[in-house]
Ligand code: SF4
């Protein structure tokens with residue numbers, strides 16, 4: 001097979017094409033869609049991301065004040081990142097490491113409380129400013 | 132899906148978006164065909180060739196990840212435009228990598244198409260005549276491998292009207308012809324990307340679309356790697372579409388196996404089934 005010869009020679013002397021993963025991990029690309037992460041301080045549990053996620057990877061319980069994220073279902077489509085009104089969801093470039101058990105992340109959003117606190121702080125400051 | 136929904140308004144997207152969509156579509160075709168060429172080698176036991184193709188494919192996937200953020204399901208199109216742009220540095224990396232990929236795939240394709248064993252396993256196997264292909268409603272490389280000049284890209288959607296594009300057609304209708312169509316299309320897809328990258332116009336990458344999809348109907352034909360992908364959408368003025376119908380290429384190509392398989396040798400079944408590039412999840416409609 002004369003046509004294959006250059007490829008064969010290259011394979012002999014070219015070294016491995018693969019990496020020693022997970023010891024050696026490639027740097028993620030700057031805009032790679034690795035995973036999403038939720039910011040408990042900003043989230044107000046408004047439910048927009050829960051309704052819009054095409055993979056049903058997010059659920060919430062208003063009574064318990066909980067937002068549950070199932071990373072194994074998430075396809076990192078970025079929809080939730082785009083539509084969250086509080087910008088509480090961040091896109092992380094790094095890929096998630098492989099897992100044996102499907103992870104479930106439970107968040108306790110404090111966005112509402114901090115929103116209220118912010119408003120209260122603003123309210124207490126206002127008279128001071130007026131003076 | 133995005134383009135058919137855009138047609139409901141209709142929304143006119145900026146020229147840069149059209150080019151970017153074309154580039155990514157062709158990049159997907161390149162990696163899909165490289166994957167298929169590898170699988171073909173695998174189907175008749177040419178394992179080393181299989182891995183050689185997949186090694187090249189990995190570079191194309193890296194380009195996709197660099198430019199769109201994802202390797203296979205790019206999710207880069209949004210209604211009114213695209214999510215990501217190709218920066219000048221990325222463009223340079225893309226051009227360099229594509230040139231290398233083209234050179235490497237060309238040498239491998241030469242081996243695949245000239246090898247005695249490959250030929251004896253594919254020539255005359257699973258013959259689908261032109262009439263049968265048309266009658267059974269085949270699409271994509273399966274149809275073009277039987278001598279029909281039919282390709283949704285001829286409808287000049289996105290930037291295809293401005294690129295130098297002519298469908299690859301082979302007359303024989305056997306597994307070898309379908310392999311040749313895909314092999315040539317791999318190289319052609321790289322050429323189209325290079326051409327589109329060279330012509331890439333400046334401008335916006337998205338326009339703002341307001342309101343819900345209006346009450347209207349639209350159809351869209353695009354050429355996916357496996358063949359024509361057909362979308363029908365019907366809006367009713369609310370946030371959700373009333374109906375969305377998708378016809379995938381594998382669904383169209385599956386009946387052709389009824390003609391190709393009878394009377395063939397058992398050992399040829401994997402190669403013949405593979406020669407339509409079946410995507411089983413696409414047949415679940
Ligand atoms: S993450 Fe954002 S969209 Fe989701 S519930 Fe919290 S505030 Fe709403």
Ligand code: SF4
Nearest residue numbers: 053074075077078080
């Ligand atoms: S990135 Fe997409 S799939 Fe993942 S949680 Fe957000 S909306 Fe759901």
